[in-house]
Amino acid sequence: MDKKQYKAVFIDIDDTLLDFKKCSQKALEESCKSIGIKYSSELYEYFHKVDKALWDRQKLGEIKVEQVLQMRFETLCNSFVEKVDPSLFNKKFQESLAKTAVLIDGAEEILHYLSLKYKLFAASNGILDMQTSRLKLSGLYGYFNKLFVSDVIGFEKPDRRFFIHCLKKSNYKSREVLFIGDSWEADVEGAMQVGIDSCWFSKVQKESKEINKPLYQIEELIELQELV
Template sequence: MQQNETQRPYKALFIDIDNTLLSFRPSAERAFRKTFDAMGITYEPSYYEVYYWLGDVLWTQQQRQLITVQEIHDTIFHRLLAALAIDADADAFGKIFHQQLHEEAVLEPEVLDTLTYLHQHYKLYVASNGILEMQHARLQVAGIRHFFTDLFVSDDIGAEKPAEAFFEEALRRSHLSPHEVLFIGDSLQADMVGALRGGIDRCWYNSHAAPTPESIPLTHVIQRLSELKSFL
């Protein structure tokens, strides 16, 4: 029996983008290969593994609030090309890569069906670290931008997840109280800890079936996005 709208637990859902709505690795790998072609540099598959490892290190530092998203964008390709001993313009490489990434968007499984369902019952908002223009473009390419009332992206919000200020500003812009929102995301530190700081309920999208941490209180844990339909 379907819930009455007045009985639904939330008014809105905040949803992360990368590795929640869009699969970052295949999207980025396509952009990465195209960047090497545009720069006239011979590509080796191992290069992407170095990039992915370096990105993982830097994003972990960002989630611990040791560096900013902008610092990642400013330095990652300088570090990458140095590590690969490739003599090329790192700033030009980064600019081309981000242009290419605007055009790449690989959906996570079950996104379209799940968003179609959720959109009927809730206001949906994106809540992402990154660049607003890029995230908007990628959602358009993926064909899912129309599901969202607004996009809350760190460079436009003026704060980055997991900082409490990010969630406070997202709530202010959406005219919602913390108890009216559920946050759905894949990152324990950026999404779950951040939402906890903001007093927002938390649904961890644990697609890789990782152990559930005892140190972070979670409202829901799902391995497939379609599981959201069972309680929303």
């Protein structure tokens, strides 16, 4: 496949550049210490299971990001750590997560490579202050011209309005950009519905059952050097 000529690259943050599982594990352990409850691997695995299920619902449009952030701790407290205020637990977790950044293998190398050829923009569901803090902590913040985050935009991936906003504010047309992300629903399908080429960072070898296919599929970020 010949390399296409893009002008800009939009890239997801969590589980594309930053390892959310490792970050959330560290943040949960710190927040448990902060509120005086015992951390365990069982507690984290339950949290991870609940968190994933809620994010899956968000991608289907059933709930909003803000609900994901609160409901995961309501469920955790009701089922695992009773007598703990879910709002306090969530607050402490957010504070700890903002100070936690674990890079996906190859993240800095590929951003350096891409930054020499394209304008870079981060595009994430979440909280702008949180993602800004984590990208600065990781050393990746300086690669980006701008961060697009759902709490400021008012729309969440995979809503087409999120992607339209990103294009409008960055002054690019859909054919001029590539979107890279780990989520088939939020990143790949979301981008493709407005005519943006997509690269699916699938991590584990797997084939999508969907009719529409991403233009590119990679298992390691460094593979992008051979594609764009």
